Amino acid sequence: MDIFLLVLLIITVISFLVCLVSIAQIIIRRRKKRPSDTATARLKKSARFFSGLALLTAILVLLSQFTAHTPSIMDQQGNMLNGSIAELQKVELNGHQEWISIRGKDCHNPVLLFLAGGPGGSQMAATRNELSGLEENFVVVNWDQPGSGKSYSAVPNDKITADTYVDDGLALTDFLRQRFETEKIYLMGESWGSVLGILLASTSPEKYHAFIGTGQMVDFKETEITDYKKAMELAKANNDQKIINQLTSNGMPPYYGQDITWKSAAYLNYLSNYMTNNPEITNGGYHTLRDMFSPEYSIIDSVNYLRGIIDTFNSVYPQLYDIDLRKSHTKLDIPAYFFIGRHDVNAPIQLTQEYYDLLEAPKKGLVWFEHSGHDPWINESELFVKQTNRVFLENP
Numbered sequence: 001m002d003i004f005l006l007v008l009l010i011i012t013v014i015s016f017l018v019c020l021v022s023i024a025q026i027i028i029r030r031r032k033k034r035p036s037d038t039a040t041a042r043l044k045k046s047a048r049f050f051s052g053l054a055l056l057t058a059i060l061v062l063l064s065q066f067t068a069h070t071p072s073i074m075d076q077q078g079n080m081l082n083g084s085i086a087e088l089q090k091v092e093l094n095g096h097q098e099w100i101s102i103r104g105k106d107c108h109n110p111v112l113l114f115l116a117g118g119p120g121g122s123q124m125a126a127t128r129n130e131l132s133g134l135e136e137n138f139v140v141v142n143w144d145q146p147g148s149g150k151s152y153s154a155v156p157n158d159k160i161t162a163d164t165y166v167d168d169g170l171a172l173t174d175f176l177r178q179r180f181e182t183e184k185i186y187l188m189g190e191s192w193g194s195v196l197g198i199l200l201a202s203t204s205p206e207k208y209h210a211f212i213g214t215g216q217m218v219d220f221k222e223t224e225i226t227d228y229k230k231a232m233e234l235a236k237a238n239n240d241q242k243i244i245n246q247l248t249s250n251g252m253p254p255y256y257g258q259d260i261t262w263k264s265a266a267y268l269n270y271l272s273n274y275m276t277n278n279p280e281i282t283n284g285g286y287h288t289l290r291d292m293f294s295p296e297y298s299i300i301d302s303v304n305y306l307r308g309i310i311d312t313f314n315s316v317y318p319q320l321y322d323i324d325l326r327k328s329h330t331k332l333d334i335p336a337y338f339f340i341g342r343h344d345v346n347a348p349i350q351l352t353q354e355y356y357d358l359l360e361a362p363k364k365g366l367v368w369f370e371h372s373g374h375d376p377w378i379n380e381s382e383l384f385v386k387q388t389n390r391v392f393l394e395n396p
Helices: 002-031 036-067 122-128 134-137 163-177 192-203 218-235 241-250 261-274 288-292 299-320 349-358 379-391
Strands: 087-091 096-104 113-116 139-144 185-190 206-212 336-341 364-369
Touching: 002 036, 087 163, 096 122, 096 163, 113 163, 113 192, 122 134, 122 139, 122 206, 122 288, 134 139, 134 379, 139 163, 163 185, 163 192, 163 299, 185 192, 192 206, 206 379, 218 241, 218 261, 241 261, 261 299, 288 299, 288 364, 336 379, 349 364, 364 379
Parallel strands: 113 139, 113 185, 185 206, 206 336, 336 364
Antiparallel strands: 087 096, 096 139
16 A cells, blocks of 8 residues: 555656646746646646645545554464464653554563664564564564654654663563563564663663574674775775775765765665675565565655664764773673674674673573574574574573
């Protein structure tokens, strides 16, 4: 439905532009004292067409807000599975209206909170598609954090800090513990979410069974510099002068100001394409359009899906440059595991290894995915689910 709405919106904008052209023609003709009857008739026809489209678009946009949902979990006969749970829910966290999806084949299973990357990323649909196997043994909760997807407007971009995510994450944890009548839940975070998971586990370890970080970030500033240098190295090896010029013009990170997202995208997208084309990495591509236009999102949510990636990242990311887990969080009071792609060039694997070696935890494990890049949960999703079951279910 969202794709249809997007096409309809484009047609509506085009019809509006046609109206503007007709108005301009009428004005020009009248100034030149030429007959404008034909142009006036064309304007009336275009205006009626535009008004009808605008009304239809408004109705459908409003309708999409009320029909957004996460698909039910079905049994082999195509009926809703008894005892399962599949919900989209708005929750109030510290006065902020935010959204979560809740999915599981048995609503009495342990709760697993998935923390998306970004900041500004929304992965409700992505995890439903790629990690549906987790729904067998867990109630999987995916949180659209402030400034992302369905929660884009929960907190103004310029008011979001790392503490905002930690405070709201703890409030969400308490909400889930109360709703599912459990003392502890499991934590899983990818990329930026992997750091958020460490921050949550450090603040209130008594609320969590164990933690898995994947695409594990450690030191944001060093990561950006390393990524920039790697992209430049690859661009020079490929004689890709356009990227070389762009990276040279942007200069070495860290970046500040209004263009952080676009400057960072120059090397991050280049590295992402490199991983996608790496034959050692399986299932390397993202499915952005599939995820954006999934039933979890209304047309407004789909727009905010992109706004989060662009605007929230730009506002929040510079605040993370001072984070280095090797200095600030070398001890956790819960079991911690890192699921790392052997070919990750986005979050440098040498930093993860250094952090893992320093980390003190009741249990810890470094699990390598030999055919993955930054996203083992996408690249080797079946193995990812299997390893999650292994390490989490042995830490009840």
